[in-house]
Amino acid sequence: MRILSWLIIILMSVLLLVGCQGRAYSDLRENASVSLSLPVGLAANSVNPTAVAEEPAAPAPNECLNCHADKDRLIETAKPVEPVAESESKGVG
Amino acid sequence: MAPLEPWEKVLVSAEKFPETVHGHIACTDCHGGVQSAEKDIAHQALVARPSEGNPNACSKCHTDIAMVYPGSLHATLQGYWTVLETRSVPADHPTLEKMFSNHCYRCHASCGDCHVAQPSSVGGGLFEGHLFARTPPMTRSCTACHGSRVGNEYLGKNEGFPGDVHFREGRMNCVNCHADEEMHGQPSNCMQCHKSPETVSLPAANHRYAGLQSPTCESCHPDTILGKDNIEMHTVHGADLSCQVCHSITYTSCDGCHVAISDKSGSPYFETQNTYSTFLIGLNPQRSYTRPYKYIPVRHIPTSPDAFEFYGKNLLPNFNLLPNWAYATPHNIQLKTPQAETCNSCHGNPDLFLTIDKVNTDEVEANQSVIVPLIPAPILETLEGTTSP
Numbered sequence: 001m002r003i004l005s006w007l008i009i010i011l012m013s014v015l016l017l018v019g020c021q022g023r024a025y026s027d028l029r030e031n032a033s034v035s036l037s038l039p040v041g042l043a044a045n046s047v048n049p050t051a052v053a054e055e056p057a058a059p060a061p062n063e064c065l066n067c068h069a070d071k072d073r074l075i076e077t078a079k080p081v082e083p084v085a086e087s088e089s090k091g092v093g
Numbered sequence: 094m095a096p097l098e099p100w101e102k103v104l105v106s107a108e109k110f111p112e113t114v115h116g117h118i119a120c121t122d123c124h125g126g127v128q129s130a131e132k133d134i135a136h137q138a139l140v141a142r143p144s145e146g147n148p149n150a151c152s153k154c155h156t157d158i159a160m161v162y163p164g165s166l167h168a169t170l171q172g173y174w175t176v177l178e179t180r181s182v183p184a185d186h187p188t189l190e191k192m193f194s195n196h197c198y199r200c201h202a203s204c205g206d207c208h209v210a211q212p213s214s215v216g217g218g219l220f221e222g223h224l225f226a227r228t229p230p231m232t233r234s235c236t237a238c239h240g241s242r243v244g245n246e247y248l249g250k251n252e253g254f255p256g257d258v259h260f261r262e263g264r265m266n267c268v269n270c271h272a273d274e275e276m277h278g279q280p281s282n283c284m285q286c287h288k289s290p291e292t293v294s295l296p297a298a299n300h301r302y303a304g305l306q307s308p309t310c311e312s313c314h315p316d317t318i319l320g321k322d323n324i325e326m327h328t329v330h331g332a333d334l335s336c337q338v339c340h341s342i343t344y345t346s347c348d349g350c351h352v353a354i355s356d357k358s359g360s361p362y363f364e365t366q367n368t369y370s371t372f373l374i375g376l377n378p379q380r381s382y383t384r385p386y387k388y389i390p391v392r393h394i395p396t397s398p399d400a401f402e403f404y405g406k407n408l409l410p411n412f413n414l415l416p417n418w419a420y421a422t423p424h425n426i427q428l429k430t431p432q433a434e435t436c437n438s439c440h441g442n443p444d445l446f447l448t449i450d451k452v453n454t455d456e457v458e459a460n461q462s463v464i465v466p467l468i469p470a471p472i473l474e475t476l477e478g479t480t481s482p
Contacts, residue, residue, distance in 0.1 A: 063128045063135060064120035068223075069107030074100035077132045081099060088355050091365025092241045092347055092395075 097211070097218035106222025115225050123150040144204035151204045158204075158277050164297025165278025167202040172300045176396075180409040192404045195361040196352045200238060207234050207276070214238055228268050235267040242345050242392075246425040251370070254343055257426050270308045280307035302420055306383040310336045326433065335386040338374055339433040341423035346371040350395035353403040365395050372432070374439075375418055375447040378462035391447050391463050392421035413459040418447055441471030 067073050110116045121128065126139040143150035152159030166172050177189055199214040206212040207229040210219050215237045220226055229235060236244030247267075249256025259265040272281035279295055283305065298304050316322040318331055326339065349366030375391035377384065398412040432439045439445055446465040449457060457464070 060128070062120065063130050064124075064126070065105060065107060065111070066130070067132070067135070068103055068105040071100055071104060074103060078099050088358070088360070088362040089364065091350070091363070092345070092368045093363060093365070 096216045102210075102216075102218030104219065104222055106224065109221075110223045113224060115223075142203060142205060144206075149204070155204075161278045161297075162204070163278075165276070166298055166301060167207075167276065168278070169297070170197065170201055171297070173197055175299045175303075176415060177409075179414050180411045182410060185405065185408050188405050189401065189408060192352065192401050192408075195354065196363065202238070212238050228266065231266050243424045246344055246423055249425075251343075251345065251425075254370075254425060255427065257424050258428055259426060270313075272308070275307055280305040283307070302379065302384070304383075309383075332385055333387045335377070335384070335389045335422070337390050337422055337426070338386075338388050339439075340426045340428070340430060341372070341390055342425050342427055342430055343370045343372045344390070344392060344421065344423040344425060345369070346393035347395035348393060349397050349400075351397070351400055351402065372445065373418070373447040373451065374432075374445050374465065375416075375460075375463035376465055377420065378416055379420070388465075390421045390423055391416075391418040392423070393417060394419045416460040416463045417456060418452065418460050418463050436472040440469045443468055 067077070120126070123143040124140050125143075126135050127137055129135040140150070147163045148159065162168055173193065177193070178186070181189055202212055208227070209223060209225050211217055211233055220230060220233060226234075232244075232248075236248070245251050246254075247257045247260050249261065255261060259270070263269075268276070274283075275281040278297060283295070295304075311318050317324070317327045317336075320328050330339070345368060347365050347368050350363055351366075352361065352363045354361055371393065373391055374388050377386050377389045380386065394417050396409075396417055398407075398409050401408045432442075432445055446468045447460075447463060448468065449464050449466075452460050452464060
């Protein structure tokens with residue numbers, strides 16, 4: 001009887017360990033497939049395939065162009081123009 | 094050409110530029126700096142002229158041009174140094190380098206000075222909202238620097254003298270003759286066909302008239318040298334006269350240029366004593382395989398023995414080693430010219446030739462190689478009748 005109890009305990013432990021191992025492996029595989037096959041922004045779709053696709057992330061603003069295409073802003077931020085002395089050159093250069 | 098307003102110089106077209114090839118490159122890839130709405134932050138480590146230096150932002154993609162351009166005269170200004178070194182002594186080179194830096198270096202052109210912005214010598218500023226121009230716009234780029242002689246002659250801005258026939262009749266731009274290979278530092282006559290890597294090993298020119306003549310008139314007018322155009326003048330004189338001897342008209346000469354730094358403003362300036370119109374034929378001082386001509390037009394260039402006196406005494410002790418009536422290629426070509434009207438329009442006409450009486454006494458020694466000792470004799474009338482076209 002005592003031997004039978006030990007056998008049952010060992011059997012239950014083995015079943016428990018095998019079960020846990022299976023979940024961990026499938027979790028890993030699922031995570032790996034998400035991170036490798038989908039852009040970060042679309043990862044949620046793998047959880048809920050029926051959800052409406054999100055808009056692609058907007059490109060980062062081009063601050064250089066935003067300013068350099070804006071005449072008023074260029075005038076506003078320009079360094080004060082220092083008066084340039086008239087050229088003292090004479091004749092054809 | 095009116096200078097651009099400060100904002101105009103740096104205005105980028107938000108509609109057009111992003112659609113261009115260069116518009117797909119991040120601004121900071123070429124210009125450095127950082128993405129920020131704050132100007133002071135955005136401009137940290139900014140590279141305003143990314144085409145300066147070697148390598149530079151352009152050479153990442155335009156590797157073929159980047160291989161040769163550092164040796165081009167537009168980049169090196171070596172033509173000036175070839176002349177300065179001949180006329181000076183090594184001990185004075187540091188002083189001349191200082192002078193050169195103050196007065197001459199503004200003529201240096203990087204890629205951007207021709208292809209995206211006006212040259213810095215005329216104040217700079219983007220052409221058209223940072224759109225790159227494969228062909229530089231003639232008046233905002235080429236003649237912005239080459240204006241006072243070449244530009245005025247070519248465009249007909251010298252009062253009383255027509256512009257070059259290639260402009261008047263053909264509306265030709267500078268680059269129609271001066272092809273990109275030449276502008277980038279290699280002879281276009283060679284490079285248009287020989288595009289292999291060994292071609293770019295041709296040594297860089299040290300003067301505008303050094304090495305192969307490129308461009309040549311014959312490239313577009315081959316019949317003139319093949320005897321197929323039935324013009325006897327070309328057969329008789331083809332090897333003796335540069336094309337400009339018969340086909341150019343009066344052009345500009347200058348005297349007595351001096352440079353200095355202003356006491357008032359601290360800015361460099363120059364003063365040219367005289368500018369006047371000439372057409373004079375001299376001897377070719379450097380006859381070569383591709384420039385075999387005996388006669389060429391000569392232009393009085395403004396340099397003088399004391400041109401740099403502000404920086405020191407006698408900085409050009411070997412001034413007389415080179416003529417200051419210099420080999421010229423006037424850019425005012427005409428089909429018909431007064432000197433080519435008949436044989437005796439030129440033969441026996443002392444007004445056309447640089448004879449010793451037309452040279453200042455103190456410049457005779459420098460110009461021995463170009464002074465015509467004896468002008469060509471007149472052609473007998475009966476003979477002229479048989480030789481005129």
